[in-house]
Amino acid sequence: MVLVDDGAMILRLGGGLEFLCQLDVSDASQRQLEVSRSFADLRSRVKAESLVFSLTDSALFIWPNKSFQASLDDVDESTACGELLQYVRSEDDDGGGKKKKKDKKSVVPVVNLRFMMEITEPTEPSAPCLYRENKKHHCIRMVLPMDCVVTVRSDETFGSSCKRLLRALSTQLSEMEAVTLRHMKDTDVPVPRPFHFSLPTSTELVTIVYPASVDDKGLESFRKELHNRFELPDDRPYFRRSNAFHFPDEPYKDGYLRNPHNHLNHPNIEGAKPYLVQGVYSYHHYMQDRMDDNGWGCAYRSLQTICSWFRQQGYMERTVPTHKEIQQALVDVGDKPAAFVGSRQWIGSIEVQAVLSHLLGVTSKILFVSQGSELPSQGRELANHFLTEGTPVMIGGGVLAHTILGVAWSETSGQIRFLILDPHYTGGEDLQTITDKGWCGWKGPEFWDQNAYYNLCLPQRPKAI
Template identity: 65%
Template sequence: MISGNILFRLKGSLEFKCQLDTSNEPHIQKAISQTFEDLCSKVKSESLVFSVCNSPVFIWPNKAGRATPECLSQNSPCKDLQQFIRTDDQEILKSSKKKDKRNSSSVVINLSLMSEVTEPGDLSALTLLTGISKHHFLYTSLPMDCVVSLPTSASLLVVCDALVEALCSQLNEMKKVALQHMKGTAMLIPQPFHFFLPDPVGLVTVIYPAGVPDSQLETQRKELHSQFQLPDNRPYLRRANIFHFPDESYKDGYLRNPHVHLKPPALENSKLYLVQGVYSYHHYMQDRVDDNGWGCAYRSLQTICSWFQQQGYSELPVPTHKEIQQSLVDVGDKQRSFVGSRQWIGSIEVSAVLDQLLGVTSKIMFVSQGSELASKGRELANHFVSEGTPIMIGGGVLAHTILGVAWSETTGEIRYLILDPHYTGAEDLQIITDKGWCGWKGPKFWDQNAYYNLCLPQRPKTI
């Protein structure tokens, strides 16, 4: 995304109706291809309508940008649409923009796909109706989801042309995926997913067939990695990697990446070395579990597991305290009585659980006393550059999560970005950042005389 641009997201469904008069594969492929081409013609027809969500605005993209209200014209700048949009959480949005500079420069305008002449499609899964004389009728609703990024000064006509082109392009990609995964007369529904790739690529849309797990799409991902010149040792295009639009909330209730709302520390000649990707903040008293006083390492481990889940390395849910304990019993590290107890765990146990549940190996850094952590800047910086995973650090009876360091190679000065699992409050971003539950800490944060073990999880080499 380009700062100052508007993301236009168009969602809706198109009815897919295809009669198959034969089981001959070439004829089936031809019929399905023709149906997709007919849908593209429909998208280019004058009956197509865009409805701007939460507003009275309707746009006819193929009628020279005709729109209502009449004060809008094809030459109106697209930013004018914002004045018509009303939401129930305006104040929440305003406050969040103060805290997150990315949101303030990433405006999203949502539109719905409509038509003047057809009924809305059934959003159910693919239906196969079998009639007499080998006639098959394929019917489903294709889930369309297109995104274009345009300058705020772009006219409505430019927006309309870009979205219509995106719809046709998406239908063409859906056709390729549908034909590739045909099984007789059964067609898997093609589904669009958006991914934000490293510069200079940015936001892209990829079509995957419904019902086919990521584990069976590696060949397709390899082709895409080659196309977009992505590294071949880490996932970028699994379903877990989908782009989270700034106007969408997470349904599970956990905060994501609270550290992005912090100002970096003022250290002369220092560089930031930070966690890469997305994680969830796990802390005391969540999930209706009272672990106050004993569960900090469990929560740090859950944060790490959430990172591997949300980067696409694992499809397993974040483990509960009991599941963590059971995995340590399964590997022979603990007795059966450990399950359901309130016993602490440390970085060695965290490493064992990551290996047992996720197949993730870890390096362990031993520090004989906290004062030595001030000299570990290079090692920690290298970890965040090469692996980019959250680090669990345990010492005495306390555990924390290290999300990054600010380190000066010339002076040796260092600050640690700490996510504190000891927080017991609600998911209030302002309290968490203002009160330092997620914040930058100096070397004196650590007990200078206590020993510490750090668990540094390693990325699996996979796409």
């Protein structure tokens, strides 16, 4: 997705629209008609002069349907989108007195806006008209979670961008209507929710509306239609909810760091190409989750990182397994005795393979290397793995386990560097410490014990949609 263009920005508009509808209990066609009327009413409301956009964390308000009125004198239709950033109040620290680490790779700015409805002026009082009708109705009342995005260039005018946001609002309401009509059963109306996806075949985020009450399995046929529409392969997921785009200005709620390797520069090796993990993973390491596994849990943490990758790529919905769940899985498959559960015993690549198979249904290749000095000769094998499968690799040797996230390898000279995620880290989720101190970093062949044997577990992608 071409969102790393230096001139690209994302405008994101959110807010809630109250959906009200009275459904005839006995007439199905009439129920659908009433739902459509309610959505049509909402589409007319977003075209009204009372609609207001507010720039988050600023004093800027815009009336896009009222000749583009703005609360600040120096903002008008011709204002460039890039100039909006100066009006947003930002924090220079992370709340603990430390400066935020600046990304070494460009991050697309996200400008957040909210919409609301202006309270209208009071009109002349008039006598109300009342009538009574004896008929059974079912009243539906819910808040539609509107969430629209447009990708713009920083030099694009804010006036034209607001028109695009207005069209996106109206389009999203129509898509919500279609989803509601397709999945409503009698008077049971699902809440439609929008999700944004970054696709290799699109230069902008693609928004898809799903019914909240239907799980991913129930939407498989619809996802197949989406794969065909966007000309995507049907052997890996792109449109599951866990594949949704994560905006760079939003923290992850679980507290784990994602993809710390993205903040590193590639090693400078003549003729070498980087072959990296594809997608998103969480960094799991010693002492997390109130678990003291210092000295014995490195392979467990590497396995958790691998499981997080499968979860965040949409291959599984279950949570990342705990140490105890990993141990129980090994007991269940007959690899360990019952007393293993709750112990502080190490595991290796073979056990990681068994757990991935048992808990996730994932197959893995095992690569045996008789001594660490031979690991550089596996450059082609590892490069091919990251090129085709793209999953993190667990490597165990002696009493240590690490996660390999990629290699920089020269096919002509054979020179190689390994991108290592080290589970032995015991500190907090401090990105700067982790990258500066090498807990996530590029390592040369000397990193490995030259005389120890190593087993590598290379998880394979399932064929799924």
